[in-house]
Amino acid sequence: xxxxxxxxxxxxxxxxxVAPFIFPDFRTQLATLWLMIIVALTWDMTGGQMxxxxxxxxxxxxxxxxxxxxxxxxxxxxxxxxxxASGGGIYKFTNTQYFLGxxxxxxxxxxxxxxxALIIGYFTFSLRGPYFAIGTLGVAIAAGELVSNWDFVGGGxxxxxxxxxxxxxxxxxxxxxxxxxxxxxLFVFLNWMYKTxxxxxxxxxRDDEEKAEAMGIHTLRYKLTTWAISAFFVGVVGxxxxxxxxxxxxxxxxxxxxNLGIFMVxxxxxxxxxxxxxxxxxxxxxxxxxxxxxxYFLGWQWVALGALIVVTVVYxxxxxxxxxxxxxxxxxxxxxxxxxDEGAK
Amino acid sequence: xxxxxxVTDVSKSYGGVIANKDISMQVxxxxxxGLIGPNGSGKTTMFNSIVGYHxxxxxxxxxxxxxxxxxxxxxxxxxxxLRTFQQTRIYGDMNGVENMLVSQPHxxxxxxxxxxxxxxEDYERADHLLEFVGLYEKRFLQSGSLSFGQxxxxxxxxxxxxxxxxxxxxxxxxxxxxxxxxxxxDRLQRANSEFGITxxxxxxxxxxxxxxxxxxxxLAHGEMLAEGNPSDIxxxxxxxxxxxxxx
Ligand SMILES: Nc1ncnc2c1ncn2[C@@H]1O[C@H](COP(=O)(O)OP(=O)(O)OP(=O)(O)O)[C@@H](O)[C@H]1O
Ligand SMILES: [Mg+2]
Numbered sequence: 001x002x003x004x005x006x007x008x009x010x011x012x013x014x015x016x017x018v019a020p021f022i023f024p025d026f027r028t029q030l031a032t033l034w035l036m037i038i039v040a041l042t043w044d045m046t047g048g049q050m051x052x053x054x055x056x057x058x059x060x061x062x063x064x065x066x067x068x069x070x071x072x073x074x075x076x077x078x079x080x081x082x083x084x085a086s087g088g089g090i091y092k093f094t095n096t097q098y099f100l101g102x103x104x105x106x107x108x109x110x111x112x113x114x115x116x117a118l119i120i121g122y123f124t125f126s127l128r129g130p131y132f133a134i135g136t137l138g139v140a141i142a143a144g145e146l147v148s149n150w151d152f153v154g155g156g157x158x159x160x161x162x163x164x165x166x167x168x169x170x171x172x173x174x175x176x177x178x179x180x181x182x183x184x185x186l187f188v189f190l191n192w193m194y195k196t197x198x199x200x201x202x203x204x205x206r207d208d209e210e211k212a213e214a215m216g217i218h219t220l221r222y223k224l225t226t227w228a229i230s231a232f233f234v235g236v237v238g239x240x241x242x243x244x245x246x247x248x249x250x251x252x253x254x255x256x257x258x259n260l261g262i263f264m265v266x267x268x269x270x271x272x273x274x275x276x277x278x279x280x281x282x283x284x285x286x287x288x289x290x291x292x293x294x295x296y297f298l299g300w301q302w303v304a305l306g307a308l309i310v311v312t313v314v315y316x317x318x319x320x321x322x323x324x325x326x327x328x329x330x331x332x333x334x335x336x337x338x339x340x341d342e343g344a345k
Numbered sequence: 346x347x348x349x350x351x352v353t354d355v356s357k358s359y360g361g362v363i364a365n366k367d368i369s370m371q372v373x374x375x376x377x378x379g380l381i382g383p384n385g386s387g388k389t390t391m392f393n394s395i396v397g398y399h400x401x402x403x404x405x406x407x408x409x410x411x412x413x414x415x416x417x418x419x420x421x422x423x424x425x426x427l428r429t430f431q432q433t434r435i436y437g438d439m440n441g442v443e444n445m446l447v448s449q450p451h452x453x454x455x456x457x458x459x460x461x462x463x464x465x466e467d468y469e470r471a472d473h474l475l476e477f478v479g480l481y482e483k484r485f486l487q488s489g490s491l492s493f494g495q496x497x498x499x500x501x502x503x504x505x506x507x508x509x510x511x512x513x514x515x516x517x518x519x520x521x522x523x524x525x526x527x528x529x530x531d532r533l534q535r536a537n538s539e540f541g542i543t544x545x546x547x548x549x550x551x552x553x554x555x556x557x558x559x560x561x562x563x564l565a566h567g568e569m570l571a572e573g574n575p576s577d578i579x580x581x582x583x584x585x586x587x588x589x590x591x592x
Contacts, residue, residue, distance in 0.1 A: 193460070195462055196459065196460050196461055196462050197446070197447070197449070197454070197458070197459050197460075197461065197462070197463060198456075198459040198460050200439075200443065200446060200447040201447060201459065203436070203438075203439070203447070204436050204439075204447045207436040207437060207438055207439065208434055208435075208436055208437075210418075210434070211430070211434040211435070211436065213417075213418040213419045213422070214396065214398075214418055214419075214422055214427070214428055214430070214434075215422060215427070215447075215448055215451070215503070215507055216419050216422030216423040216427070216450065216451040216452065216507065217419060217447075217451055218419060218451060218454075218456075219419060221456065222459070225456065333485075334440075334487055335440070335485050335486050335487060336486060336487050336490045
C-alpha cells in the first residue's frame with residue numbers, strides 16, 4: 001500500500017516520456033494537452049485553492065508570448081525593424097541564436113508575468129467575487145487591444161518567430177518536452193506547496209478571508225505571491241506556445257479571452273476546483289471532448305462545447321473530484337460523522 | 346497593573362446611527378475585563394473599532410502604548426490583539442486540527458517560513474489545545490459539521506493557538522449548553538491565569554461575567570453608562586434599569 005503511490009508516479013513519469021514516441025502522430029495534440037493541464041492547474045491556484053476566480057489569466061499567456069518573442073528576436077536582431085518587415089524569412093537566426101533566444105525569452109516571459117501579477121493584483125485583490133473576475137477580464141481585453149495597436153510588436157498582424165532549425169518532427173518533440181517538463185515541475189511544486197503552511201493559509205483565505213485577516217494572516221502578501229507564481233507558469237507556457245506556433249496574432253492567439261481564457265476555467269470546473277488532480281483530469285476530459293467534437297461534429301463543435309459548459313456549471317459544479325469527495329469522503333480523509341477517531345496526523 | 350488597551354473618546358456612527366459616542370475605557374494587562382449592555386448598545390461595534398475592522402470617526406485607541414486606530418485588521422492581530430466573532434467563524438471545510446494549524450501566529454512568520462510544512466511540535470500544540478477545550482475526540486471531523494457550541498470552542502482554541510497577548514471574546518458562552526458553561530468559565534480563567542492572556546469579554550450571561558471579571562464596563566445606547574467591579578455594577582440602579590428598560 002505504501003509502495004502504491006511511488007509506483008504510480010513512476011509509471012506515470014515513464015508514460016509521459018514515452019507517449020510522444022508511442023503516438024508520434026499526436027505529438028502536437030499531446031503538447032496542447034499539457035498546455036491545457038498547465039493553464040488549468042495555475043488557474044486553480046487562485047480560483048480553486050484561494051477563492052479568487054480570475055477571468056484574466058489569459059493576459060499572462062498573451063503577455064508571455066509577446067515578451068518571449070521580443071526577447072527571442074531581440075538577442076539577434078532589432079525588434080522594430082524585424083516586425084516591420086513581418087519577420088520570418090528575411091532575418092536569419094543561427095542555431096545558437098534560436099535556442100538561446102527561446103530559452104531567455106521563455107524565462108523572461110515567466111518573470112515579467114509574475115511582476116505583472118504583483119502589480120495588477122495589488123489593485124484588483126481588493127475586489128471580491130464577480131468583481132474580481134470582471135476586473136481581471138477587463139485587464140486582458142484592454143491589453144489585447146493595446147498590443148494590437150502597437151507597431152513595435154507588429155500591431156494587429158502579430159509576430160512571426162523563426163522556425164525550428166532542425167528536423168520538424170524533432171521540433172514537435174522539442175515542444176512536447178518543453179511543455180511536459182513545465183507541467184511536471186508545476187505539478188510537483190503544487191503537490192508540495194499545498195501541504196505547506198502557505199497552502200493552508202490560502203485555503204483559509206478562500207474559506208473565510210475576514211477570519212483569516214482577523215487571525216493575522218498576511219492576506220494580501222499571500223494572494224499576490226500565489227498569483228505571481230501562477231502567472232509565472234502561464235507566462236512560461238505562453239512563451240513556449242509562441243515558439244511552437246511560429247506566428248501568432250494579438251487577439252486570436254495571444255489574448256484569446258473567449259477560447260483558452262474560458263477553456264482553462266471549464267477544465268477546472270469539470271475536474272473539480274480546489275484539488276490537485278481535478279484540473280489535470282478536467283483538462284484531459286476537456287481536451288478529449290474538444291478534439292472529438294472538432295473532428296466528428298464539425299459545424300456543431302461550438303454548440304457541443306457550449307452545452308458542455310452549461311451542463312458543467314448547472315449540474316456538475318464541483319466537478320469529478322468534487323463529486324467523488326461528496327460520495328466517497330473517506331477517500332479524501334474527510335470525516336463528518338462522530339464515530340471512530342483512530343489514525344494519527 | 347499596566348493598561349494594555351486604552352480607548353479614549355472613541356465615536357463611531359453608521360450613517361445616521363451613532364453606535365458609539367465618546368467612549369473611553371481601559372483594559373488592564375493580565376485582567377479579565379467585561380463589557381456588557383443591552384442588545385444594540387454598541388458592544389460589538391466597540392470591538393470592531395479596536396481590532397481595526399472599520400475606521401472610527403474620532404478618538405484614539407492604543408494597544409501596549411501604541412496607537413492602532415489607523416492600522417489594518419491583520420496588522421493589529423499580529424501585534425497580539427485578537428478577537429473572536431459573535432457569529433462564530435471557523436474554516437468549515439477543514440477539520441479541527443487543520444483549523445488549529447492554520448491559526449498559528451503570523452507575527453514572526455516570514456514568507457519563507459510559510460513555505461515549510463508544520464512541525465511535530467505544531468501538531469502537538471494543536472492537539473494539546475484541542476484537548477484543553479474538550480474537542481480532542483472530534484479533532485478529525487470536518488469542523489463545519491460540528492455543533493454551534495463546539496464551533497465556538499474550536500474558535501476559542503484557534504485563538505489560543507495564535508498566542509495572543511490580549512483576546513477579545515464576543516459572547517463566548519452564547520449557544521453553549523448550560524451544563525458546559527462552568528467548564529468554559531474554567532477554561533477562560535485558565536487561559537488568563539496559566540497562559541497570561543488578558544481577556545476582554547462581551548457577555549450577556551450575568552452569572553458568567555460577574556463570576557469572572559475584575560472590572561466591568563456597561564454600555565447603553567452607544568454611551569458609557571457605568572463602570573466598576575462586579576458588585577458595583579450589580580448594584581447600580583442605572584444598569585438594572587437599562588437592562589429592564591431594554592426589554
Ligand atoms: N454594519 C452596520 N451597519 C449599520 N448599522 C449597524 C452596523 N453594525 C451595527 N449597527 C448598529 O449599531 C448599533 C450597535 O450595534 P452593535 O452590534 O454594536 O450592538 P451590540 O451591543 O453588540 O448588540 P448585541 O448584544 O445584540 O450583539 C445597533 O443599533 C446596530 O443596528
Ligand atoms: Mg454584539
